[in-house]
Amino acid sequence: MTKSDETIITIENIYKFFGDIEALSNVSLKVRKKEKMVIIGPSGSGKSTLLRAINRLEGVDRGKIVIDGQDITDRHCNINKVRMELGMVFQNFNLFPHKSVLQNLTMAPIKLKKVPPVQARENAMRLLEKVGIKEKATAYPSQLSGGQQQRVAIARALAMNPKIMLFDEPTSALDPEMIGEVLDVMVNLALEGMTMVVVTHEMGFARQVADWVVFMDEGKIVETGTPEHFFQSPEHPRTKKFLSQIL
Amino acid sequence: MRDKNIKIDVTDGAAIPTRRDPGLFNAWRVTLIGTVIAIVSLVIFKPDPYLRIIKFVPDGILITFQVTFLSIALSLIVGLFTGLGRLSKNRAINLIASVYVEVIRGIPLLVQLFYIYYALGTFFRIHPFTAAVTAMTVCYGAYMGEVFRAGIQSIDKGQTEAARSLGFSKSQTMFYVIIPQAMRTILPPVGNEFIALLKDTSLVSILAVSDLLRRGREFATQTFAYFETYTMVALLYLMITLILSKIVSIMEDKVKPYDQK
Numbered sequence: 271m272t273k274s275d276e277t278i279i280t281i282e283n284i285y286k287f288f289g290d291i292e293a294l295s296n297v298s299l300k301v302r303k304k305e306k307m308v309i310i311g312p313s314g315s316g317k318s319t320l321l322r323a324i325n326r327l328e329g330v331d332r333g334k335i336v337i338d339g340q341d342i343t344d345r346h347c348n349i350n351k352v353r354m355e356l357g358m359v360f361q362n363f364n365l366f367p368h369k370s371v372l373q374n375l376t377m378a379p380i381k382l383k384k385v386p387p388v389q390a391r392e393n394a395m396r397l398l399e400k401v402g403i404k405e406k407a408t409a410y411p412s413q414l415s416g417g418q419q420q421r422v423a424i425a426r427a428l429a430m431n432p433k434i435m436l437f438d439e440p441t442s443a444l445d446p447e448m449i450g451e452v453l454d455v456m457v458n459l460a461l462e463g464m465t466m467v468v469v470t471h472e473m474g475f476a477r478q479v480a481d482w483v484v485f486m487d488e489g490k491i492v493e494t495g496t497p498e499h500f501f502q503s504p505e506h507p508r509t510k511k512f513l514s515q516i517l
Numbered sequence: 518m519r520d521k522n523i524k525i526d527v528t529d530g531a532a533i534p535t536r537r538d539p540g541l542f543n544a545w546r547v548t549l550i551g552t553v554i555a556i557v558s559l560v561i562f563k564p565d566p567y568l569r570i571i572k573f574v575p576d577g578i579l580i581t582f583q584v585t586f587l588s589i590a591l592s593l594i595v596g597l598f599t600g601l602g603r604l605s606k607n608r609a610i611n612l613i614a615s616v617y618v619e620v621i622r623g624i625p626l627l628v629q630l631f632y633i634y635y636a637l638g639t640f641f642r643i644h645p646f647t648a649a650v651t652a653m654t655v656c657y658g659a660y661m662g663e664v665f666r667a668g669i670q671s672i673d674k675g676q677t678e679a680a681r682s683l684g685f686s687k688s689q690t691m692f693y694v695i696i697p698q699a700m701r702t703i704l705p706p707v708g709n710e711f712i713a714l715l716k717d718t719s720l721v722s723i724l725a726v727s728d729l730l731r732r733g734r735e736f737a738t739q740t741f742a743y744f745e746t747y748t749m750v751a752l753l754y755l756m757i758t759l760i761l762s763k764i765v766s767i768m769e770d771k772v773k774p775y776d777q778k
Contacts, residue, residue: 327681353681353682354684357682358678360675360678360679364673364678366676366694367698377693378683378685381685381689381693382683423679
């Protein structure tokens with residue numbers, strides 16, 4: 271895979287406290303354009319907090335996060351503008367239940383980017399076709415299966431034409447037989463060159479797609495490496511232990 | 518995960534008929550039909566004084582409606598801002614909204630009416646109708662505020678996160694995503710408040726506002742037909758309340774298309 275050298279996410283020495291607990295402790299990362307980074311780790315390791323810090327759903331207490339040249343830890347930064355560049359997919363889908371599938375996709379582009387409704391709908395249909403769920407455009411989220419809802423959620427994020435996609439355990443709330451259809455969509459997205467940061471327990475996905483795998487524990491980055499390095503010759507004992515438990 | 522079956526229970530106000538509760542629906546129908554039959558037969562079989570009462574009170578019904586609908590409209594606005602204020606992270610706004618609710622909930626509506634009309638009336642002249650609508654709005658605005666707050670809080674936090682992550686601002690998220698969904702939870706208790714408010718407008722008769730009750734009293738003191746007059750007044754209130762509760766139930770059905778379909 272060819273890569274540009276341009277860094278799009280820079281995280282420098284961030285700290286996050288929940289009361290006395292250090293959720294993130296001196297974490298630094300760089301993601302370049304078109305890179306796919308997979309973050310793994312046991313629950314409570316801070317991996318979701320780290321992901322959510324990237325679009326400031328979680329504010330950090332110290333340190334600096336720069337997204338595409340914009341310092342989002344700066345108080346004067348217009349976070350709403352930056353978030354339009356950052357698609358986010360949640361564990362629980364969080365589709366808008368009062369809107370149809372199509373409206374879920376067109377709402378943000380129409381209201382926020384002032385895209386003409388006709389164009390927004392065309393674009394939405396194209397995205398729904400891409401995630402393989404075009405025939406459900408007029409359905410409501412409650413009428414869809416979990417896998418279908420998650421694919422709609424991915425399409426909704428893509429409808430804003432983001433530069434980066436963040437995935438927060440996108441398959442953890444799904445029945446096993448539905449995980450595949452969601453991962454397929456994510457793999458295709460990766461092949462198209464999207465910049466992606468993914469928190470997941472799907473090691474197969476990490477192996478297949480990731481440029482970098484980051485292992486976190488107790489709010490710290492323990493080890494970073496390519497999938498080959500990571501799965502074949504992990505260095506840190508904590509990483510070895512974790513991998514032996516889940517593989 | 519979302520809890521889809523949140524229901525806010527409010528004890529005041531008439532029961533709202535719903536087809537999903539056949540017993541209640543029947544009770545509503547039986548009561549309405551009984552009320553109409555009672556009014557019609559009284560007027561036909563004993564036109565003196567019932568027909569005269571019926572002819573005397575329509576001005577009052579109109580005033581009752583005016584007070585009710587003005588107060589509903591205004592208290593919805595006050596209630597929305599109070600509810601948002603109670604949820605605000607700004608401490609000053611939150612405190613003001615919370616104190617307002619505490620104060621109003623702790624003072625009987627009749628005392629509030631007296632206070633606005635007579636007590637504040639010593640400083641500036643206030644028209645009785647204005648005083649009535651103001652007092653009803655201030656009182657019910659606080660109640661509605663609590664309903665709005667509960668309704669907004671019942672919406673899953675993930676909805677806010679999803680909207681914010683797409684780039685919606687806080688207020689856009691509230692108005693495009695949270696409030697439309699909260700409407701579903703809010704409507705039954707708000708409907709109850711409407712009905713309770715309509716009944717409470719009878720208190721304004723004390724301020725020389727010629728509503729249904731006051732017109733009735735005027736008629737009764739002229740004719741000494743107390744029994745007949747107040748019977749008719751009670752039946753008319755009952756009929757109006759029943760019709761309003763039906764309107765509320767129709768509105769409720771309209772607001773929930775997305776998972777009943």
